[in-house]
Amino acid sequence: MNIGDVSEQSGLPAKTIRYYEQIGLVRPSRSENGYRDFESEDLHKLTFLCRARSLGFSIDECRTLLSLYEDRERSSSEVKKIAAKHLAHVDKKISELQSLSATLRDLVDRCNGDDRPECPIVNDLAHSGTA
Amino acid sequence: MNIGDVSEQSGLPAKTIRYYEQIGLVRPSRSENGYRDFESEDLHKLTFLCRARSLGFSIDECRTLLSLYEDRERSSSEVKKIAAKHLAHVDKKISELQSLSATLRDLVDRCNGDDRPECPIVNDLAHSGTA
DNA sequence: AGTAGCGCTTCCACCGATGGGAAGGTCAAG
DNA sequence: CTTGACCTTCCCATCGGTGGAAGCGCTACT
Numbered sequence A, B: 001m002n003i004g005d006v007s008e009q010s011g012l013p014a015k016t017i018r019y020y021e022q023i024g025l026v027r028p029s030r031s032e033n034g035y036r037d038f039e040s041e042d043l044h045k046l047t048f049l050c051r052a053r054s055l056g057f058s059i060d061e062c063r064t065l066l067s068l069y070e071d072r073e074r075s076s077s078e079v080k081k082i083a084a085k086h087l088a089h090v091d092k093k094i095s096e097l098q099s100l101s102a103t104l105r106d107l108v109d110r111c112n113g114d115d116r117p118e119c120p121i122v123n124d125l126a127h128s129g130t131a
Numbered sequence C: 001a002g003t004a005g006c007g008c009t010t011c012c013a014c015c016g017a018t019g020g021g022a023a024g025g026t027c028a029a030g
Numbered sequence D: 001c002t003t004g005a006c007c008t009t010c011c012c013a014t015c016g017g018t019g020g021a022a023g024c025g026c027t028a029c030t
Helices: A003-010 A014-022 A040-054 A059-070 A076-110 A120-126 B003-010 B014-022 B040-054 B059-070 B076-110 B120-126
Strands: none
Touching: A003 A014, A003 A040, A014 A040, A040 A059, A040 B120, A059 A076, A059 B120, A076 A120, A076 B076, A076 B120, A120 B040, A120 B059, A120 B076, B003 B014, B003 B040, B014 B040, B040 B059, B059 B076, B076 B120
């Protein structure tokens, strides 16, 4: 299979697949003409990567997940550990953004938004804001 | 004032302040010895920038906010527009992450996390996951 | 006066995870 | 034989800085 085929079937852009080869996530062989030649196993790995990335796992986490995916002797606890850590990370980010949202909403609500220059948003940013 | 002073008082690393000069957010004059010489006005601007960045405004948004901050004729509606747009962006990000969190939590909850290889997380990533 | 050590300067490279585009080889169809 | 789609490598750009090296200036201590 050429890169265009695996790109279409995995959902990853060809550029990204070349990058993933460069950082060692896949190792396709080469045809006589120099084209990358992907096995169906590579396609599975790329599809796996596309899903894992869309769930926000970092490349490093993906690398580990992929090696666990390929290891039929793995323990599910290893996988769960990575996923739980990532979940905690996402939840932390959510709560940070929620606090940010509250601050911004307060600023926006307090601003008249009219033609006059008086503006609590700018005032707060300048002198000891709510953050 | 030298860069070390404004760094300490504004809360921004010296490296970042040099970068902000490079991209035109501040324009300190120079002393005879070549050192940057910051006015108290620069300090105010840098403090403003530090707060605005910590609220997640992009550099471009900060640039606009800063020019509105310095414009005593500005209308508060211009400021409010930027802040409201940013708030909407943050809220969108929050809901994306919440949906992500739900998917991950489901995967994690369904995984036994024991010594056996059977793992719904890896399975879902491999074959048509929840995402 | 010398020197140690910090602060300042510039410049260059790097991070994650691609995207854009140039310059050129390859293949199948008309 | 040419067109056009596909492939290759290579380099540059993104965003918002951060790290480090090489080399000055300034202060303080001996």
